[in-house]
Amino acid sequence: MPPVGPVLRRVPQLTALALLPTAYAAELVGALLPDVRLLVGATAAVVVAELHLLRRRRTLASVLSRMRADTTVRQLLRDLLLITGLLALGTHDTTAVRLPLLCGLLGFYSLHFVCQAMSILVRRDRTLPVVTRNIDTSALRLRPAPPAVLLRRADHRLSLFGLPATTGLALTAVTDHPALGAAGIALSAGLALTGALVLAGHLLPGRRAPREEEVLQWLDDWVERYRPTVGMYFSGGTSSAYQANMWLSTLARLDGRPLLVLRERFMVQKIEATDVPIVCIPKVAHLMRLERSSLKVLIHPANSGKTSQVLRIPSIKHAFTNHGESDKLSSCNPYAKAYDEVWVAGPAARERYAVADIGVEDKDVVEVGRPQLAPIRAGGPDPGAEFTTVLYAPTWEGWTDDPGNTSVVLAGENIVRELLNDPRVRLLYKPHPMTGTVDPRARAANLRIMAMIEAADAARAADPRHHGAVASAAAAERLALCTTELDRLARSSPRGSADEVERMSLQGRPEPGWRERMEAAAQEWEAAHWDSVPLWCHQVVKGPRPSLYSCFNQAHLLISDVSSVVSDYLSSEKPYAVTNTTSMGEEEFRAAFPTVRAATILTPDASGVRELLARVRSEAPDTLAEARRELKHHLLGPSEPSSLVRFNQAALALAARADERRARQEAAASAVPQQRGGPLGVRPSTVREAHSSDTLEVGPGGAPEGAGQGRAQG
Template sequence: MPLPTSRRWFGAAARRRRLPLLRPPGRPALATVLTASLLAGAYVVQAVAALAPNVPLLLAATAVSLAVEGVLYRWQRGVPALFAKAHADITVRHVLRDLLLVVGLLRLGEQHRETQYAPLLAGLLLCYALHCAIQAVSVLVRRTRTLPVVTRNIDASALRLSPAPPALLRRPGHRLLVFGLPATAGLTATAVTDDPRCAAAGIGLSLVLALAGLATLLLRLLPGRRPAGEQEVLAWFDAWLAEYRPTVGLYFSGGVASVYQAGMWLEPLARLDARPLVVLRERFMVSRIPATDIPIVCLPKVPTLMRLEHSTLQVLIHPSNSGKTSQVLRIPTIRHAFVNHGESDKLSSCNPYAKAYDEVWVAGPAARERYALADVGVEDKDVVEIGRPQLDAVRPYAGPPAGAYTTVLYAPTWEGWDGNPGNTSVIAAGENLVRALLADPGVRLLYKPHPLTGSVDPRAGAADRRIREMIRSANRTRSGPRPAPSKELAALTAELDRLTASEFREGADQAERMLVQCAPEPGRAEAVARAARAWEAAHWASLPEWEHQVVVDARPSLYACFNVADLLISDVSSVISDFLASGKPYAVANTGGMPEEEFRAAFPTVAAATVLTPDASGVPALLETVRHPEKDELAEERSVLKARLLGPAEPASQERFAAAVRALGAAALEHRRRASGRPAELPGQRREPVPHTVSPAPVAPGSVAPEAVSPGAGVPSGAPTRA
């Protein structure tokens, strides 16, 4: 049946957009306030005790301030940042602590003994001078180890990489606490015993530690101990590109919370008959990308990124938009395709930025129509339907619940940036939905909130916390047999962690991680996939059948939750499109205040859903249709909607994805051929292109044309971006 989409809705929704909700000023946690107050109070008491003078009070205040400093750097690292904003960083606090001890000694000592403390004061000042010298050399060492290219799954041993210096030498706060502790302890002991030798011994030990640390760092600056320089690294990178000859890549720039957007395209990319590459822009993201055998390069600076222009790279796919995307789009020798990280009926799925790409790859006809109706500048000829290759992991519908419990997955999305109340159901309907589900004794609830829930609107975060407490409370009132601890699950967890997590020592920097994260073991990706499937089976088997679950960790994945769920309740988001691959019933919460008929017309993904109101009054009837399929009147519509959203079942999505890569790669090669045959033009003079004298040899899928291999095959930056 046809599923209408309202052109009018796009304009109305755009007019309804508001500024993001402003988060009210956050109140510090009680523990933070108490700790900061205790530290400030300790210094006040120490000052009073030094001027009084009062030895027991001075000793107690000094001990408290040292203990609180240790607590701050171990458990409350945000408090030192607050002090630093007030220009009371660790150096100032440590100098003040020792200065008050010296004042106390002078007040306690006799007049003729003041000269005995002069050498101690000089030694103390030398300790602080060495601290500044260590910090300066540490910065120099860090700069020599900050390479213009960061890699993973690539043998970078030729860059003379080495383990990082001890973390203590690179962290000024920790270093000053440790190196200065003997001096502070010695001064305190002198205040108690009136023996200057205690202070001399403590200061001497601090000087030895500081000198040893400075020497350790200075050795790192010797020519033979430093990693390769910038030009040497860039030459190595160019040589690696020429040897590896990548053909298709994934470009990603973003934050930690958005890493899943890149992760969902790793497996489809790895399954291509090509030489894939992952291109990142943020250094910290290199270690955040999930386990993969694909080579990963991070190119933070634009000039380094532009070296891809002269590589064999033909196609870059983009799972998300970012401010840095415009930089890579300037490379004319590469064709760019926007693949998105999921499709929904929200305006964000029809972002006008998409017209900057050469092509927009969507799952099915619905997305094509969505772009046409949104009228954001994306031409229909540039839209390519490839399906969703990731959904091969979703198992199809196998009938009504077979056990004693109906498993319901509630997976709401987050509140979004525009403040639209219809974005997420967590605020207006979440608690009602969960309460109605928990009231049914035959329901097992899986609650999987979006990772960004509460990041814009504090009400969403508060509702999420209340929902979790409701689920914990419901579990306390339930009872039933609990499976014995699974040794198999523990073993599989350890195996999966071993395969997916690189073993870094504490304090490893990026250069050391490059050395550790060399080429992966052959077949590791396949081993990870097998271990993940086995882990998921063991995980669900280890849980009591009756117990509700809050799923917030990376494992089990969303698709694993799809496979055990009998019903999905969600919002208008890409979760619906992905869940439709299973053919199972689903429901959507309407919290935007729209009439149901208008709601269905505005959001095509809702056409085959049960629409729930914020009061969750329709939950009992919904559960009845899940348990008795003969009452399910939307099964046929789900089948039609699945084809419309995700495209046909044949050919498979992975095949359509590969075909799109080959076609766009061929367009990139054709552009290079035409550009390489175009002679230079003088200012104000037009010349016709010189035709090729020799016809190029046909290029096999996934391979690279011979002329694209040489470094001179690139096109000047000013060349047109389309063939």
């Protein structure tokens, strides 16, 4: 039997889905009988259902739109049924009184479509070739966006502007006064006309957005002034932003001038607060302009289909850092050989690439540690504390159906049930952000786990033994103040109607000292968060706050899967367990996945959880402590020099290689004019054109490889 929680959460959506066709059917019956009370009552029910869909059930509204039953179709049907009822109910001459109402209503919808056409034109005009954050865009003279209800929310606009017409027609049906319907239609038409005129005003010559050529020239000028040296390139889906966010603090601390290069427009706002300049360049042709920049190094935390496009720029050296390291096959993707270097945490990853034999040469593997692990504290809370904090952080199901990818499906509920049955456990459940995106079973299991935790919290809240261990009102107030300050420093757009162009102007260059204040505010928020939650309270941790590493510091024990979470957690040297949901035996499992060498192995039935908790509470000897210390060094490398220092040294060394290549190219290009049409017969301009367009590669002696070979033979 499924848990009650998810079922109850679906009740409002199912109710709205059932109410809508029922209300339309009742309106049809009321129009055909005709019956004034049924007609008006059903119309009111349709209006309420529509407003509920727009405000609370956007997913359901999207489903209806895909079925070609979008808001325009539904509202037009509603109003035409109302007109049909009026024609049947009328005591006045139908032609003289009722038909003008129909014509007026059709006029309103015509104005709505004009308004929608204007919104499309304005959106196109305000779609710039690049999107930026943390860059001063005052030179572009960007203007605020029109209200969102006019520019982007066509469904809301139609529902809002059409409400007076529907109300007037309903009043006409009740009172038999056509003037009420005419007044309502006139008001709706006036609103639609006003909206169209407001949008048209943004297309006037003095108010239009800058043209593509102007924006690209501005970007070139800014790049020339800023002169970036090291950057991060990222492209991905809506749920993959965490892969870039985990490297932001490291990128900001590197020597040189950092830059973050994105490819998807929506990703600009998915990136967490940072003072690193962000440039989103959607088109490949515009991306190639980076070849003429001072950028020397790009680090890549993930592979994507668009990565190959930036790899075509030979003036930039590329390093693959990945977004985490584990024993999974995805940590040794053959695509890694496309990069100039592969940066890994420690010796374990170097060995992993050697064993995988995917074409990555050992000389191109550089051990840099994991700089972002600095916030993780070695050791942890007192093992004799009243509550043992257990962090269950399973990974997602991945792109294959391998049962060993995630424990959520086969073992998650068993593990959580066993932990919740222990009265001395405080459970922190932090599922992977992409859990359930591929396998519906994982999504369903994740929902059931969250429902179990919700029920356990409710039971503890009702237990008189925990009434004294509650967080104070002062702690909750402190958290609210910290949240306000953190949001202010994050420089979120103050206007909900702001589009990407307006946000570019609002989210310009941060003020001096912003990063230090932001880091202090984030630490204060996390401290306030943990203080605001009762010690006995289980938690489902979703979203970026509190961070995974903050959860590490709270935990006595981690339970996870074969994933990078295990490698990162080992920085604390605290006990951890890994769930074996494969068909391997324990010894085979340990041999196949080196990161579990110092772990307690749990089976899908979670039978070893009690013994594991006893060791964490020092009720049994911890026989794996020394193995964890050794494995930490093997996975993450030495403690000295620090990981950030090693990472920075790797970036500087790769930048030096980029400088050397540029020097060779310039020397080769300058040597060509002196040959005066030598044996290769290559014009001097050919090499320069090859260097700028990346269509040719200069070979030894300054000759472009793969070009002019026929003339060379002649």
